[in-house]
Amino acid sequence: MNQKAGNRTSPGVLALLLVLLVFLIWTIFRHSARFHPVPVGGTDLASLPGDLARSVLRLFAAYFISLVFAYVYGLLTALTRWGEKILLPLLDILQSIPVLGFFPAVIFLLIHLFRNPLEGVELASVILIATSMAWNMAFAVFESIRTAPVEYKELLDGMQAPGWLRLVYFLVPVTIPKMVYNSILSWAQGWYFLIACEMISMGSVHYRLRGLGSFLVVSTSSGKILDALAGIVLLVVTVVLMDFFLFRPVVVWSQRFSIDQSASLAGETRSVFREWLMESDVLALPRRLLSSSLTAGMAGLYALLRRLPKTFPAGPDGHGRGMFRWVSPVLGMVSLFLLSILGYSGVESMKRALASGVPWDGLSELPLDMIYSMLRLLAGYLLSLCWTVPVAWYVFVHPRLMRTVMPVAQVMASVPATALFPFIIVLVVRTTHSMNLASILLLLSGMQWYLLFNLLAGAGTFPNELREAALTMGVRGRLFLRKIFLPFLFPSIVTGSITAFGGGWNALIVSEYVVYDQKNYSVRGIGAFLDKVTYGSGNEILIVVSLLMLTVVVVTLNRFFWTPLYERVTSRYGLDG
Known part of the structure; x- marks a missing residue:
């Protein structure tokens, strides 16, 4: 997500957004704790095809919601003066919150708005799946617009094109290639977190929907390896069929909107x-x-x-921001009203919670838990880097392998970590007696594919002219790898690292606390802590503070480490640098 490199948000704005986010989470937790559980559905092997159909329908509904959100939010972020100052850092914060962090919101805002609890739970599940898809797609819209060639913007400015013309013939088409690519990643994320989104719990509140995700978690937690294997096989077959009949044709179609047609791997993708x-x-x-x-x-x-009306002139910087000029005051007034109510409710809820006692023992564990989790993330990242860079180089040398590697990686990325529990537990924990190693291996499933996809995308954009010039000068083999290919790939490595760590933070909740064969396997870390307090005690103070700590750490790392690193790499190794 190299768009983060341009984020110049002040620490004060970030602090304000974090405070408002705390009030929001706190208020929702306090209100959602008042409701009682309503059990939903069951699962068995005979109903597996029907469960799969339900999950696929939820994924399509979530993708549609994510697509609408991505374009509305992405356009506002890219085309308004306050977009990069407020909306972009808010999006950065939202994507760092694990799926568990949205449980109280959907329980309070969705499930209990319906007389029939099943309808509310279905809608809640779809919204939760969308939270694993939407942020990535919104970043794609923002980045595509902000990195579009200046010549096109200047041409539209010279024509004095109205806002709708810019939208239909420039803003939407320029986002299509990256949106299609990020949509595939988002679908993989949707499959990955399907389990958490079909098993909604908070304290004593438990909901379970019929679906492939809930089938996998029930079969793994009860130790039914054959049932879990059947679910994984069906998942893999579904992903392969969707790649053949849906994703690959759309990828080929999206190539017509690509601005740069000189990439070395361009045109290699085809759809029979x-x-x-x-x-x-x-x-x-x-x-x-x-x-x-x-x-x-x-x-x-x-x-x-x-x-x-053709009264939507381009903004003063030529980015077409004027077409959204009327949105700012309306959103500003609505936001101010909502934030006022939110702030008052949050303060009152916090007073009542603090009056009932602060769990200091649990809070004192959080800093060390965070350190343990960061060490596991670092280990998982280094292991991911060790094999994804050689694969990207090998695919670059043999471009036709892209047709095979991308679909296989997409299938593997779609397999939820929970579905791997039986094999990880049997092969690792019971053999090496190390849950730490098992946790790192499970983290790999949530990190390595981000790196691989970004590295393959970077290798796929290597200009033919640069390769031919290097060959003409006799630069080949290891010298080419060390002096040309790796420096060219550095921006993609950093971008992939940012997204890999983002996926890793979310994967902590399914890698540090495992239930298999009715036994709990856990290691100390922020993910295990969140699992225990969310699914167990439901203590709102511990949940809010742990989510806040996780968010602060992620935003701090992005701002003070990843963003400067990306700027340095792109300025030194970018083709325009």
Whole structure:
């Protein structure tokens, strides 16, 4: 997420956002604790296909919500004066909160708004899945717009193009390639956290939905390895089929919107299914009907847009921010009203909670828990780096392997860590008697794929001209790797490292506390601490403080380590630097 490098938010704004976030979480926890559990559904092997269908529908619904959020939030962040100062750091904070941190919000705001608890739980599950998808996609919109060539912006400025024209013919198309790529990552994240989102718990409140995620967690916690293996196989088959019939055709389609057509691996991706759809005589009539319908629809939309007032000039910096000028005062007034209510409720809730006693014993454990978790994250990161860089180099040398490596990596990234519990416990814990090693291996499942995807993307953009120039000068083999390829890949390594650590922070909740065969396996760390207080005691003070500590650590690392490192790497090794 190299967009973070441009974040110049002051510490005061970050501190204010953190305080408001604490009030929000605290208020929701205090209110959600008043409700009582309503059990939902069960699971068995015979219903596995139906469970899979339910999970896929939830994922599609969550993706649609994430897509709408990503474009609205991403456009506001990129095109408004207050976007980078407020919305971007807020997005940075939100993505650092584990899925568990959103449990009280959905319990309070969604589940209990419905007379039928099942409807509320279904909606809550979809929203929770969306929290694992949306942030990544919003960053894609922001980065695509901010890194778009200046010539296009200047051309639209010279034409005095209205806001809707900028949106339809520039802002949306320029985001499509990165949005498609990040959507695949978001789907993998959705599969990964499906288990947590179908098993919603906080203290004495427990909900379980029928779905593949809940099936896997029930089978692993009860020690049914064959059932868990059947669920994993079905998950892998589903991901492979979706890649063949959905993702790969969309990736090929998105290449037409790519601005840089000179990348060394560009054009290597192909879709047999899409080629069959486009060339089949049997589908000629449906294709014509669909094409004419889309043409008529676009013509109607174009006519509607032309009637809109053309009073949305570009902003003073040429980024088209003026089209959102009317949004700022409206959002400002609404936000001020909501924050006033939120602040008052948060202060009152905090007073009542503190009056009931502060769990000092639990709070005193948090700093050391955080240190242990950071050490495991560092170990997992180094292990990830050790194998992803060689793979990226090998794929760069043999470009055709991209067609195989990307789908395989996508499948592997989609397997939830909880589904690996039986194999990790049997092969590692019971053999080496080390839960620390098992925890690091589980962390790998949440970190390594971010690195691999970013490194493959970086290798795929290596310019042909640079490679040909190096070969002409006799730079080959290890010399080429050391002097040209690795320096070119450094920005992608840093970007992948940022996203890998982001995934690692979230993966802590499923890697430090494991339930298998009705036994608990845990190590000391912030993830295990959050698991125990969220699923066990439900103590709102411990949950809020642990989430706050986690958020502060993540934001501090991003601001004072990753951002300066990225700026230094891009200025020294970037093609424009």
